[in-house]
Amino acid sequence: MSVLDLARPDIRALAPYSSARMEAQGGTVLLNANESSRAPNIPGGEGLNRYPDPQPRALVETLAELYGCNSDRVLVTRGSDEAIDLLVRAFCRAGRDAVVVSPPTFGMYAVCARIQDAAVIEAPLDASGALAPDALLAAVTPPVKLVFVCTPNNPTGNVVPADVLAQLARELAGQAVLVVDEAYAEFSGLPSAATLIDTYDNVAVLRTLSKAWSLAGARVGALLARPEVIGLLRRIIPPYPLPSPCVDAALGALSYEGRRVQRHHLNEILTERARMLAELPGVPGVREVLPSHANFLAVRFDDAAGAYRRLLAAGVVVRDITRYPGLSDALRITIGTGNENDRVLAVLRAGEVA
Ligand SMILES: *Cc1c(COP(=O)(O)O)cnc(C)c1O
Helix, strand or coil: CCHHHHCCHHHHHCCCCCCHHHHCCCCCCCCCCCCCCCCCCCCCCCCCCCCCCCCCHHHHHHHHHHHCCCHHHEEEECHHHHHHHHHHHHHCCCCCCEEEECCCCCCHHHHHHHHCCCEEEECCCCCCCCCCHHHHHHCCCCCEEEEEEECCCCCCCCCCCHHHHHHHHHHHCCCCEEEEECCCHHHCCCCCHHHHHHHCCCEEEEEECCCCCCCHHHCCEEEECCHHHHHHHHCCCCCCCCCHHHHHHHHHHCCHHHHHHHHHHHHHHHHHHHHHHHHHHHCCCEEEECCCCCCEEEEEECCHHHHHHHHHHCCCCCEECCCCCCCCCEEEEECCCHHHHHHHHHHHHHHHHC
């Protein structure tokens, strides 16, 4: 049995759109894609008259090296949000199939599933906020094609231990694809689940340059999976998902100098996270700060709505996560610069005194 047996048969049979850029490579006089022969007369316009490479070689290879896998296991996507959407559309038949999620977790898994008319089955985190593998596996019925696990989890910040991920991959083999969303992996310092792909063809890992690489605006994500899964998703990905300025930005961020700066920023965030984790519990009105392996903290308040309003009145926007199960008293606060974090602490302290 192959992981492709879990995919939609009509997608497996689909002939992918063959773009001009894919059909003929090389050449110096390009008259095959109805592009303009002249570059636009704007700063940085050179080359923008041409369609971008569908999967730019240099970026695919750089990401493969960064994530420690073979380049035939990498699909570059328009943010990892696009990868979630591609997986749901390739594996879930509308009105018939389903996905499993473990709330409180990232909302896009359910949104993409609902858009595809796939059912969303919930296997909530346990009372301590940890992923409950047995409850999750019990939720996997025959229609379930994808199981989404986010680690570190958004919005709680907790991680799923490597042995639990391996157990899930093993037990789901032949039944469903385990999708491990590692959007915040860099902030955890823990090894990636991508090595599971060596053993299990039903594992896909999501990575992104949006968080730890400061490139949310460039929309560059990656899906790591077996080549047959990459090939399947390439049948349905739009022909030119990555604008060339975004590819250039990603290559710049991943250059030697870019990595040096990134390490510096990452260390700064980890230092600030430790400081906020130490200071916030002493702030009046703060009930609990959930330990986090990501670049945010989920913080429980006596009056979350009041804290949210006071912060907003001072110009500080945090995320209200009170609608999530088990977090009805919590706000999610991203770790900012030292000054930004000072501002959060000052507003929360002043609010209680007043
Ligand atoms: C931010 C986030 C993403 C989205 O990343 P993009 O690459 O910007 O689309 C994916 N998963 C989780 C859990 C996130 O928090």
